[in-house]
Amino acid sequence: MAPFELSESSVQDAFHSFLKSSLSQAKAERLLDAEVLSSAEGDLMITGPALCFYFAALRCTTNPPSVPLPRGDNKHAEPMELSYDNCPESFIPFLRVWSHAVPKIQALAPEYQHDLARLICGLPPLVQPLNPSLSGISADLRAVAIEISQRRSFQDRYASDLQAALDSGNSGTSPSPRRAAFVPPPSYDASPISSANTSPRSSMEHSSPQYATYDLPPRSPSFLSPPGSARSHTGSFPAPRSPSPQLLNQSSPAIEFIRETLYAALADALSRTPALRTLLKTDPPRAYFAAVAFAVLDVATTSLTPEGAVIGVLGVPLTVAECPPELRPFMMELASIGRAAKEMQDQDDEVAMHCAARGEDIPETRMDRVRMMLEKGVGYGYSQGRGAARRDSEDRRRSVEGRAVTFTNRINALSLGMTRLKAFRDRQGDVFKVLAGIGA
Structure with a gap:
């Protein structure tokens, strides 16, 4: 201790x-x-x-x-x-x-x-x-x-x-004319989960000017600084998902189409990952983000056509061309994640077959590591305990490029970006009621 x-x-x-x-x-x-x-x-x-x-x-x-x-x-x-x-x-x-x-x-x-x-x-x-x-x-x-x-x-x-x-x-009398436009996501305190189980919300005033006197960090070396395990379906459309609690019609806007497709996958994510249901009781925001990340991976690997269209909750494909310009980067990244996941799974299969042919133990796959990082968080795969030295086997297990970590980051970053969109924020309260019922 x-x-x-x-x-x-x-x-x-x-x-x-x-x-x-x-x-x-x-x-x-x-x-x-x-x-x-x-x-x-x-x-x-x-x-x-x-x-x-x-x-x-x-x-x-x-x-x-x-x-x-x-x-x-x-x-x-x-x-x-x-x-x-x-x-x-x-x-x-x-x-x-x-x-x-x-x-x-x-x-x-x-x-x-x-x-x-x-x-x-x-x-x-x-x-x-x-x-x-x-x-x-x-x-x-x-x-x-x-x-x-x-x-x-x-x-x-x-x-x-x-x-x-x-x-x-800037001088103290002339602050920047620009104002930070960052707005936090909606608070989860109003969800049906008891307030004792929600993360406390700190007020903006909690950040006091007294901390502004902290010494600046060292300069970044800048002499070069310039100036100024589901498989995707192939050969046929994926099976349509069950509608989420708010059924869409065929003319719903693209963002709502994507939102409901992801939210329809949340229940599957929770049913396959019991730890998320436990997390709902102790840290609802973290559980929500993790569940959305699993839903993103699930949709990317099971609901994309070879052309990159998403088969949504009504079984109708949504193409990138049908999306408004501001949504296309999200759709393109979702399709890219799907392609990367399939490539990673294929490579995992090759490694497994090679090890089996040589009579060697089959190592943990990169896709398994991705799923564990999505579930358990950033510390997964590192030595446990305070100040424990990393084992040599762990260093060998992590590639120089950190490809599994990089891929996990892409999934999490897309999840964060999409859940900050107004269409997602407007439905989070309803979704939390559903999640709370599943996690009860």
Whole structure:
């Protein structure tokens, strides 16, 4: 038992303090511009926390890695670091994955460290030849960021973090004319699940200016910085899904068509994954995001035609061409996930047959690892226990490119992006009633 454990609220305060300074640093280095920071577009919910972990890795000086915590206004306070000895149990998986990434990041040459920051921000790397390890490191940091972004305490404070970055570099009397447009997803407190089982909602005012004095993170090396297991059906249409509680007619808008197709798959996801039903009682938002991610994978692998159309709840195909322009990227990514899943499953089959022919044990498939990461979260596959060293077998099991992690991130990112659309938000209350009944 650790001699003491930091409270979750103190770690959250420290994280948001560092997040503000990390976003400000990224803005100063032109990794993120004001337009991106002020918009609610793209995967900004993922980019911000991933940058925070990247800068924290650059400033880490301990072994095993630990995170120096801000002192706030009290500059005479004793330095304190977040480590396995004092980390709240709920944050241990995040610390575990980050700790594994730290030595890899610090071992990179400065130009590759900067390229890693660019990858996190969705920018192309500048150095040729490409460093193949950057993809895996970026995937791990984004995996932690995705799970952080699902926490209500993060969602309620992220707008003020973005605004602090927008205001950075301006005088106190002339804040940025741009305002952060980020709006948290709807609160789940109003769902029929008892309030004792819901994640508490923090107020926006909880983010106090006192944390803005935290020292800026080290600069990203920037001398190159520019200026300024279901199978998909083949040969025939997949079987139509049962309608979700709100039946659609043939003329329903495309976004509603996709929404109801995904929501119709939620019950299947919960029935096949008992752990999600348990999670509904302890952390409803996390359970909801996980269930939607499983539904995305299910639809991508069972409800797509070879041409990329989705067979929806009424058995009618919806093509990309029939979607409004703002929905087409989601449809294209859903189809791409389906193709990648089939390729991954085919490769898993080849490995299994090769091992069987040689009389060797068949290893865990990448698709199994993807499903376990969707279910168990970001810490799956890493050594258990506080400060435990990673086993050599685990390192061999993870590919240099982190393909399973990268694929899981794509599913989670699409789920986050789609559930932020108004059409999804408008139906979340009804869906939670259904989920609560299934999980009861």
